[in-house]
Amino acid sequence: MAFESTLEMQGNIAKIALVGELDASVAQNFRDKIEEAASKKAKKLVLLLATLDYMSSAGLRTLVFAKQKMGAGVTIYVVGAQPQVVEPIRQTGFHHSVVMLESYDAAVIEG
Amino acid sequence: MAQAKLSPVTVSGKFDKMGEALKALRDYAVQAAQQAGLPKSRVEGLRLAIDEYATNIIIYGYHDAGLEGDIDVSATIDDDTLTISLIDSAVAYNPTDHADPTDLDESLENRNIGGLGIMLVRQSVDDWRYERIGNQNHNHFVLKRN
Numbered sequence: 001m002a003f004e005s006t007l008e009m010q011g012n013i014a015k016i017a018l019v020g021e022l023d024a025s026v027a028q029n030f031r032d033k034i035e036e037a038a039s040k041k042a043k044k045l046v047l048l049l050a051t052l053d054y055m056s057s058a059g060l061r062t063l064v065f066a067k068q069k070m071g072a073g074v075t076i077y078v079v080g081a082q083p084q085v086v087e088p089i090r091q092t093g094f095h096h097s098v099v100m101l102e103s104y105d106a107a108v109i110e111g
Numbered sequence: 112m113a114q115a116k117l118s119p120v121t122v123s124g125k126f127d128k129m130g131e132a133l134k135a136l137r138d139y140a141v142q143a144a145q146q147a148g149l150p151k152s153r154v155e156g157l158r159l160a161i162d163e164y165a166t167n168i169i170i171y172g173y174h175d176a177g178l179e180g181d182i183d184v185s186a187t188i189d190d191d192t193l194t195i196s197l198i199d200s201a202v203a204y205n206p207t208d209h210a211d212p213t214d215l216d217e218s219l220e221n222r223n224i225g226g227l228g229i230m231l232v233r234q235s236v237d238d239w240r241y242e243r244i245g246n247q248n249h250n251h252f253v254l255k256r257n
Contacts, residue, residue, distance in 0.1 A: 057228045
């Protein structure tokens with residue numbers, strides 16, 4: 001499936017849903033959404049990844065970009081990532097810097 | 112011991128065709144890995160490895176070096192291994208000359224983002240052989256079947 005990203009703001013929580021396959025050719029699309037979330041002063045970034053079938057290091061680099069754009073204090077939640085997306089996050093140590101959730105947990109994210 | 116081979120495929124290494132090329136190479140790797148009977152986690156690892164390395168070929172090997180060319184991919188399956196081979200005519204790049212990042216535990220904003228792709232390749236394959244033959248880079252990614 002072609003890559004798509006959508007941004008929804010809920011207060012100061014930016015929710016970005018990713019669909020399809022995220023590689024270097026489409027990573028700019030994802031970065032654009034991050035820029036938009038930053039412009040809306042989001043303090044929390046929720047990445048909804050249940051519909052993301054694949055992610056390369058281009059996606060990981062965008063997580064670094066998100067911290068740079070949104071400020072080091074932003075909390076990044078990675079929600080519902082499939083095993084093949086979780087694996088590179090863990091292999092590269094990025095799981096230390098984000099909150100990995102199996103599903104959207106309002107108590108954790110919005111609380 | 113019969114050797115099974117998928118037919119080789121050639122994709123464009125042009126920057127503006129990168130999406131199509133990466134998708135085709137990922138699908139080829141998945142097909143080969145499934146044909147070799149690898150478990151899902153290894154299939155996914157190979158998909159990632161081929162994408163990561165081909166991305167580097169297209170961006171750094173061709174585009175940033177002002178070169179144009181293709182990427183040839185082929186697969187060889189024998190009793191013990193699956194080998195995916197990528198051949199390009201981009202700048203010479205020996206991956207064994209480059210070490211993996213060591214800052215994996217650093218906070219996100221302090222991470223050096225270089226070298227992640229190569230590290231992911233190394234972690235996904237059992238052996239990786241590189242040769243420079245004429246003006247071509249030959250990379251052979253080997254996964255054990257057992």
